[in-house]
Amino acid sequence: MAVLIAGAVAVSGSAIFVRESEVGPIATGVYRMALGLPLLVLWRAWEVRRNPAAARPPARPREWLVLVLCGALFAGDLAMWHLALGHTRIANAAFLVNMAPAFAAVGAYFVLQQPIGWRFLTGLAVAMAGAALLAGPSLGQGQMAGDLMALGGAGFWGAYVVAVAAVRRRFTTSQVMLWTAVFGSATLVPIALAAGEVLVPATLHGWIILLGLALIAHAGGQSCIAFALSRVPAAPASLILLGVPIPTVLMAWAILGEQPSWHQAVGGAIVLAGIGVAQRSRAGS
Numbered sequence: 001m002a003v004l005i006a007g008a009v010a011v012s013g014s015a016i017f018v019r020e021s022e023v024g025p026i027a028t029g030v031y032r033m034a035l036g037l038p039l040l041v042l043w044r045a046w047e048v049r050r051n052p053a054a055a056r057p058p059a060r061p062r063e064w065l066v067l068v069l070c071g072a073l074f075a076g077d078l079a080m081w082h083l084a085l086g087h088t089r090i091a092n093a094a095f096l097v098n099m100a101p102a103f104a105a106v107g108a109y110f111v112l113q114q115p116i117g118w119r120f121l122t123g124l125a126v127a128m129a130g131a132a133l134l135a136g137p138s139l140g141q142g143q144m145a146g147d148l149m150a151l152g153g154a155g156f157w158g159a160y161v162v163a164v165a166a167v168r169r170r171f172t173t174s175q176v177m178l179w180t181a182v183f184g185s186a187t188l189v190p191i192a193l194a195a196g197e198v199l200v201p202a203t204l205h206g207w208i209i210l211l212g213l214a215l216i217a218h219a220g221g222q223s224c225i226a227f228a229l230s231r232v233p234a235a236p237a238s239l240i241l242l243g244v245p246i247p248t249v250l251m252a253w254a255i256l257g258e259q260p261s262w263h264q265a266v267g268g269a270i271v272l273a274g275i276g277v278a279q280r281s282r283a284g285s
Contacts, residue, residue: 006224008241010217010220011221011222011241012244012246012247013212013248014032014217015085015251016252017209018085019256021201021209021210022201022203022206023199024192024195024197024199026082026188026191026192026195027197027198028082028213029075029078029079029082029184029188029192030188030189031210031214032078033075033078033184033185034181035211035213035214035215037181040219043178043223044175054175058179063167063170063171066163067167067180068179070163071179071185071187073159074160076153076156077153078184080152080153081150084146084150084153086146087146088145088147088150089258090248090252090256091248091249092146092147093146093147094248095245096150097150097151097153098131098154098244098245099128099151100155102124102154102158103157103158104157104237107158107161111162111166114233119277120236123276123278124274126270126274127243127270127271127273130270130274131271161229161237161241164226168230173227173230174223177222177226180226181218243272243275246268246271246272249264
């Protein structure tokens with residue numbers, strides 16, 4: 001659980017990096033995964049050297065298919081999330097993309113046969129009510145396109161959580177992260193080209209932003225999340241990730257000057273309360 005929380009905090013900074021990026025939103029997603037590949041390759045090599053049994057590669061077409069699916073789902077989440085940040089407030093986007101627990105809980109129930117208890121559902125309802133308050137009264141007012149993009153990202157993210165939880169039964173965290181980055185970046189490259197986005201940063205600052213996004217949010221944060229999903233059921237894990245808007249909003253205040261209002265502060269407290277209730281539950285309780 002501690003690793004999952006650390007990953008959520010690292011991922012929460014992605015909105016700031018995306019807003020500061022000098023390339024297009026889809027291209028930013030490509031760099032986010034591609035620039036983290038060397039670190040993931042080194043991690044994979046270290047893991048294999050430490051435990052030769054971990055060197056097992058995907059052997060069956062179905063295993064490759066699931067890994068490709070993880071990459072494609074994560075790419076879809078990044079594309080929708082990055083696009084949303086350019087069309088709505090950070091708080092709105094952060095709330096809507098974190099509607100993923102609703103998608104993940106349903107997916108975990110049908111795909112992984114993980115039952116959902118009433119206490120978890122109560123915590124989820126409380127946390128999502130707090131997240132709605134966190135987003136503020138401007139939700140959907142003149143920013144509908146961005147809000148819908150963020151909601152689409154939530155669908156991709158919820159499916160990604162379930163897919164990773166399933167594939168972690170066969171592969172190590174480093175394998176999952178490496179192949180997700182490979183297939184995910186390959187998915188986004190043609191989309192960025194077709195959209196005619198700016199593909200190369202114009203300044204050193206632009207490159208530093210992309211490196212920070214790749215190393216902190218993806219290679220660091222997403223790796224922690226993928227590792228934790230091997231030990232925490234998908235539905236409560238996704239609920240923990242619902243708390244990502246809290247550090248996101250605080251970073252937006254400190255760095256971009258988007259000062260949170262009283263309803264955002266109260267909403268953050270309610271989110272944490274909901275997470276606390278849900279974490280006392282067990283699947284099927």
